[in-house]
Amino acid sequence: MRTSNFLLAFTLLATGADATTIEMKVNGLVCSFCAQGIEKTLRKNPATQDVLVSLENRLVAIVTKDGTDIADADLRKALTDAGYDVKAIERTQRSMDELRSRLKQSQ
Template sequence: MTVRLPTAVFVALLLAGTTLAPMAQAQDRGDGVNNPDAEVYVDGLACPFCAYGLEKKLKDLDAIRKMEVQLEKGRVLLAFKEEKTLTKDEIQQAVKKAGFTARKIEFPDGASSERPSS
């Protein structure tokens, strides 16, 4: 027995495929974080659902202006708002609340503070 898709369903699936491809390529065009204030290496970051859950918890941190989850590298790049910083402990706690472990946190330009952000 052969199952045939109605034409409308076929067209919808075809259109969905052509609109998702450019969205995936947008990340490769530099829409990410070019000069991160922090690089967070996360254990257990394995799928898009994991990334989404982590993003939600990190967005709760007021100091974050922009973030880029690099799933294949298991890391998150963070850009802070002007005049804002985060400590390693603040980032670790947010990652932990999302159910993950921050294996390593680096601040390439000394953007961290040992005091809580203002």
């Protein structure tokens, strides 16, 4: 019984151990003040490891801490309550470095 509990716990930890990047297409981003406000709001969530806001690409990306997640509904509510329109939410395995590099190339 103990062995099976240990294996179950290990399996659950192993499947949720990688950080996830949540990429959102957001309309209504018009200034650096918008970006700062969104970043500050999202960093308050204990699951947030890093945040990236690109005004030019209407992109808000969050990297969650290992083994954590933030529900789409919570993200949508936080941004909608702040006055923004969330068009899409996608979970990826892209790192923030990859995203920053891709955004630099598109400019």
